[in-house]
Amino acid sequence: LERRKRKRMRRLLKAMHPAKIASLLETLTPAQRISVWQQIDEPLEQKVLSHLSPALRAQLTQEAGAGEDTEPSADATGAESTAGGADAADETQLRVVLEALESGKLKRIGRLFRKLHPARIAGLLESLPAADRAAAWDMVEHGRMGKVLRHLHEEVRRRLAAEMEQDDLVDAAREMAPDDLVDLIQDLPGDLGREILLTLNRRERERVESMLSYPEDSAGGLMNLDQIAVRADIKVGTLLRYLRLLEDLPPNTDKFYIVDRGNRYQGIVRARRVLTAKPETPIAELMETDFEPVAVDAPEADIARRFEAQDLISVPVVDPAGVLLGRITVDDVVDVIRDLAEHSMMGMAGLDEETDMFAPVVVSSRRRAVWLGINLVTAFLAAWVIGLFENTLEQVVALAVLMPIVASMGGIAGSQTLTLVIRGLAMGQLGTVNTSILLLKEIGIGLLNGLLWALVVAALAIVWFGNWAIGGIIAAAILLNLLCAALAGVLIPLILRRLGIDPALAGSVVLTTVTDVVGFFAFLGLATLLLL
Amino acid sequence: LERRKRKRMRRLLKAMHPAKIASLLETLTPAQRISVWQQIDEPLEQKVLSHLSPALRAQLTQEAGAGEDTEPSADATGAESTAGGADAADETQLRVVLEALESGKLKRIGRLFRKLHPARIAGLLESLPAADRAAAWDMVEHGRMGKVLRHLHEEVRRRLAAEMEQDDLVDAAREMAPDDLVDLIQDLPGDLGREILLTLNRRERERVESMLSYPEDSAGGLMNLDQIAVRADIKVGTLLRYLRLLEDLPPNTDKFYIVDRGNRYQGIVRARRVLTAKPETPIAELMETDFEPVAVDAPEADIARRFEAQDLISVPVVDPAGVLLGRITVDDVVDVIRDLAEHSMMGMAGLDEETDMFAPVVVSSRRRAVWLGINLVTAFLAAWVIGLFENTLEQVVALAVLMPIVASMGGIAGSQTLTLVIRGLAMGQLGTVNTSILLLKEIGIGLLNGLLWALVVAALAIVWFGNWAIGGIIAAAILLNLLCAALAGVLIPLILRRLGIDPALAGSVVLTTVTDVVGFFAFLGLATLLLL
Structure with missing residues (x-):
């Protein structure tokens, strides 16, 4: 029941019938029992409980209850942390995770993580010793692994991804935005990256492959492919009807791009202009043609400087022929700005800005x-x-x-x-x-x-x-x-x-x-x- | 005709009748003549020209033409600079400014500045020796001074503002967004700040004064007052009609805030949801109530971390009673992120991140x-x-x-x-x-x-x-x-x-x-x- 074997045990338990697990639990010592119980997935819990003797059931649910006890405080501080004055809350969360790792009560980590923003989970993972990260990482819900990966520093991400089951990694990759997926693939060993590519459908794969062909620190490496492009000859009402079909827009959609028949970039229409325009206004009337697109090979430092100077949310990316390829959004540029500023500081001490503070x-x-x-x-x-x-x-x-x-x-x-x-x-x-x-x-x-x-x-x-x-x-x-x-x-x-x-x-x-x-x-x- | 006296000369020339200027020009040596000519405002030029002898007119317009010659290149590189590969373009612009200062042909600076983004003008001003900045600063169009001031580092801004005519400073202040104005007033000596406050109308003054009461590095010091707040009981169509009345929305409007009768914050509605919703949908249906507001006294470092982690464009700021006070937008947070990152680097060498590279x-x-x-x-x-x-x-x-x-x-x-x-x-x-x-x-x-x-x-x-x-x-x-x-x-x-x-x-x-x-x-x- 060492730490290293937990993972194998979790997999074993998943494959077992609830009744079998119950009878296994009955044969163990109380300490072993609790340890195994921590490895059982939440959905299985109820089924296993129904097969147990009443005394044992009471003991194990009480145990879970004891775990629950720490939650109100974690909950309260979680809310605070978003409102500011976050340091104390961050400490409490980190303590919960470290204590849970210490005592092997991993479910507490899972419960805590479920309430946190992926970026905060990433922050907590980076605050852990490298050796303990994999155990905590397993407690991240599978549906959110991609989002957490996106927020990790390069070195930590690479190490966690390398330890993941290939299937889990592929699942995580499927939820990622193409630009984040490209980052991930660039960090992985070549084989693994290719495996992930193969699981995508043809259209997605072609997109990601084309993005992979650009250097990581150029516009092509930063861009995303979720832009909304329309033609200049439609009316605002038509655009609104089209948008309603989409139901929701990608985040950071502050402008729509105007293209011609050949998908060549013509200009932008700001979302706020669409909101305030009458439905019968032609799009051409709202279009701004003097908004400069970014060349696909522009270095990220130049792009960051432009975002900072002009207070931008998104910019279009074009190829040398002027064809609209994608867009770069401020959330990715913020990361670039931070990296560039940190690069100078860390570089002066001979460190890399992607360094993992808790690397082995x-x-x-x-x-x-x-x-x-x-x-x-x-x-x-x-x-x-x-x-x-x-x-x-x-x-x-x-x-x-x-x-x-x-x-x-x-x-x-x-x-x-x-x-x-x-x-x-x-x-x-x-x-x-x-x-x-x-x-x-x-x-x-x-x-x-x-x-x-x-x-x-x-x-x-x-x-x-x-x-x-x-x-x-x-x-x-x-x-x-x-x-x-x-x-x-x-x-x-x-x-x-x-x-x-x-x-x-x-x-x-x-x-x-x-x-x-x-x-x-x-x-x-x-x-x-x-x-x- | 020294540099220091140029300013006085410019003011004198503005007050003179075009014919008088013309006769003055005729009496000067050719070198002096060109130097004086550089100080005449564009709108006056034509009037003065009409009073001059044909030979002189030809000479001076040719001079202006020679200035014009350097422009196509500056223009071309200006466009490039936004598209990336900016270093060469930046150099060219800086060279134009330095040469113009050297030769006293200040109009060239004015012409260059008119084509540039205020942030780029700020960058150019910061790249100049402190002693030459005032001369270049005078060539910024008066209507854009506020925007340029906003992009300068604290130390440079304070020095330029202190040298400005009080009237000009007040004019510049009037164009600034309240949060930038608050920054400016905090940088100025107390008297000057009060003078500016007095020129605002009562409502603006009360707003700015309330913002001045918060520490510069807290949410209160970062926030702006241009949020759009509505009640939850209206329909999307009503909101859209209201927005159309506004004609344009403030930049970075990615969400609208929902408040109750007492202006207490209730939740948000994302602009992208409004764009994709049917007009008859009630706002309450689109409202998200779990979006945490920021407390007005939250430290800026925590806010920056939240923006970075959650990829935000704007957040609402509330007072302890939950009343919506304003909002913080990503453009200001980007500055905070950069400052915080630079603070660590500059601090390790005993420097301040607001240091002026070309201070005396x-x-x-x-x-x-x-x-x-x-x-x-x-x-x-x-x-x-x-x-x-x-x-x-x-x-x-x-x-x-x-x-x-x-x-x-x-x-x-x-x-x-x-x-x-x-x-x-x-x-x-x-x-x-x-x-x-x-x-x-x-x-x-x-x-x-x-x-x-x-x-x-x-x-x-x-x-x-x-x-x-x-x-x-x-x-x-x-x-x-x-x-x-x-x-x-x-x-x-x-x-x-x-x-x-x-x-x-x-x-x-x-x-x-x-x-x-x-x-x-x-x-x-x-x-x-x-x-x-």
């Missing part, structure tokens, strides 16, 4: 080891520079005490400039035209702050070591290093980008190398020249 | 000096630790060469953990319940990576200095520092948060202090024990 130790270790190794090269470079001046250090040991200050001040100042530049690049506000303006400004800041802190550090060093020469040397070294840091902070990301290297990822390592090497070299070099 | 040197220097000063305390603490072992260093100078390696490996490993935890906290995935799980995992990673890199560094140190003892000492110190880094990376942000300090802002300084002090102390301390 070995997996995380391997990934982070690479980053530490790269930084070790930097550290040894700095050590080598210090090594050049071993002779000097031997004679004036105070230099060894003060030298980290020079390197660290340079590193801090440089990382401020670097962060500003990386954000400026991400927001598209920094091009070759205004680089020189920024460079001058940053050098100005480096000069002012360099002078200020050079004087402060020099004064402190003189007081500490009673040596005027060391004060002068450290002041010069700090000023020099802050100027270099400003220069490096502006130029490194720009050069990296031109070389096709992601500045958010490599920028901080290269910058630290520069400020360490310059800092140590300037300080110890000047000391060697002036003190020996 | 002195302003930026002062702000960054604080951060450098805080870090200097850290650096001196590390130096003090090294100073404790001056004696040891004097005898084994190799230690001085290797010691930065120990500190730097700890710093890198710690900042990876810290970044992960800060993001986990921002996403609400880390509570007290699962902290211990994460802590164990991070310590596991620290142990594995510590062992790996301890061996590597030890081997390198032994090869370099031919000293086995030093190799052993550095290995032990690195292992210890990586374990401490894992512990500190998890606990520091959690402790800071409990103390009410922003972990994104203070986390990295405190972490560096820990890894530096532990690294130097472990390495030099062990060396003192074992080598002397």
